[in-house]
Amino acid sequence: MNAPPIMTVQQHILEEQRRLRPGASGEFSWLLSGITLATKIIADQVRRAGLVDILGAELGGGVKNVQGEVVQKLDVLANHALIQCLGNRGNVAVMASEENEEPVMVPRDWQHGSYVVVFDPLDGSSNIDVNVSVGTIFSIFRRKPNPPKDRTPLDDVLQPGVEQVAAGYVVYGSSTMFVYTAKNGVNGFTLDPAIGAYLISHPNITMPEQGSTYSVNEANADSFPPAYRRYLAHLRSGGAGRQYSSRYIGSLVADFHRTLLKGGIFLYPPTRTHPKGKLRLMYEANPIALLAEQAKGAAGDGTQRILEKKPQSLHERTTLVVGSKVEMEMLHQFLRE
Ligand code: AFP
Numbered sequence: 001m002n003a004p005p006i007m008t009v010q011q012h013i014l015e016e017q018r019r020l021r022p023g024a025s026g027e028f029s030w031l032l033s034g035i036t037l038a039t040k041i042i043a044d045q046v047r048r049a050g051l052v053d054i055l056g057a058e059l060g061g062g063v064k065n066v067q068g069e070v071v072q073k074l075d076v077l078a079n080h081a082l083i084q085c086l087g088n089r090g091n092v093a094v095m096a097s098e099e100n101e102e103p104v105m106v107p108r109d110w111q112h113g114s115y116v117v118v119f120d121p122l123d124g125s126s127n128i129d130v131n132v133s134v135g136t137i138f139s140i141f142r143r144k145p146n147p148p149k150d151r152t153p154l155d156d157v158l159q160p161g162v163e164q165v166a167a168g169y170v171v172y173g174s175s176t177m178f179v180y181t182a183k184n185g186v187n188g189f190t191l192d193p194a195i196g197a198y199l200i201s202h203p204n205i206t207m208p209e210q211g212s213t214y215s216v217n218e219a220n221a222d223s224f225p226p227a228y229r230r231y232l233a234h235l236r237s238g239g240a241g242r243q244y245s246s247r248y249i250g251s252l253v254a255d256f257h258r259t260l261l262k263g264g265i266f267l268y269p270p271t272r273t274h275p276k277g278k279l280r281l282m283y284e285a286n287p288i289a290l291l292a293e294q295a296k297g298a299a300g301d302g303t304q305r306i307l308e309k310k311p312q313s314l315h316e317r318t319t320l321v322v323g324s325k326v327e328m329e330m331l332h333q334f335l336r337e
Pocket of ligand 1: 122123124125126127217250251252253255278279
């Protein structure tokens with residue numbers, strides 16, 4: 001009987017809560033189970049993307065698939081799954097999604113719901129029709145105490161990343177993996193499709209201090225600020241003490257997942273077309289930054305910690321650099337010079 005214990009994500013969350021916050025109401029684990037449920041629905045749809053006509057560009061309203069069902073774009077479907085599964089937990093007052101212009105208020109729980117969940121339901125979805133990994137990213141906040149009478153859903157959402165109580169992602173890759181932090185380290189769970197449960201597969205993930213991969217869209221390199229260009233040339237020349245490879249999928253969850261497990265650095269610097277960076281602060285950079293820091297890596301925008309940025313709007317963009325300690329410190333040296 002030397003086999004490791006089978007531990008589901010639900011069990012893990014409950015045990016962590018019992019250990020760290022005895023007397024916790026269980027509300028938080030109930031909320032997270034809404035996310036795991038939604039992501040199992042999404043994983044199932046992603047697996048079938050080639051079979052039912054739901055992949056690729058929007059086909060227009062009213063288009064039917066072979067079963068005569070109205071075709072829904074996969075990211076719309078993923079958004080609905082999360083909104084449905086979180087909206088009936090009873091403790092989520094506000095949700096905000098990459099797919100919705102404005103935050104979504106949960107009318108029934110607006111008064112007493114204590115959580116705010118921000119998500120990108122299907123990040124990297126432009127990769128879906130070429131069978132490349134995509135992901136769901138989420139970030140959870142508590143609602144601010146003592147709100148003004150006229151508080152709006154947006155007031156609840158616009159909190160800096162340091163206020164996150166948990167964050168994570170699911171990568172729909174060669175297997176489906178759920179990776180999350182509740183600010184007590186990072187743990188990874190792999191979906192066992194036979195029993196429909198996420199089982200712990202990567203306990204206490206720690207980013208290596210230095211990796212040997214950098215990840216950046218090099219087609220934009222001519223318009224990166226000079227310090228970024230010099231830094232990348234330094235890595236290529238072996239100046240960081242090892243030979244680097246470049247890996248870029250163009251799907252943040254997949255690119256970060258590799259960086260988290262193998263170390264190295266992911267960069268989306270300012271470019272000519274996106275002078276303030278391309279990635280979204282609230283539902284891409286913030287959750288990824290919390291995971292990176294909890295795994296002993298670092299994340300910034302070139303000048304400050306991502307987690308300290310005060311968001312001005314829900315869909316705000318930011319530069320993002322995230323990765324291992326050594327690569328991040330070296331980058332900051334170049335940016336300071
Ligand atoms: P899509 O969801 O439109 O595919 O965008 C993906 C993304 O937001 C992020 O997942 C990638 O890291 C980044 O964009 C890729 O951007 P470039 O195509 O400009 O490299």
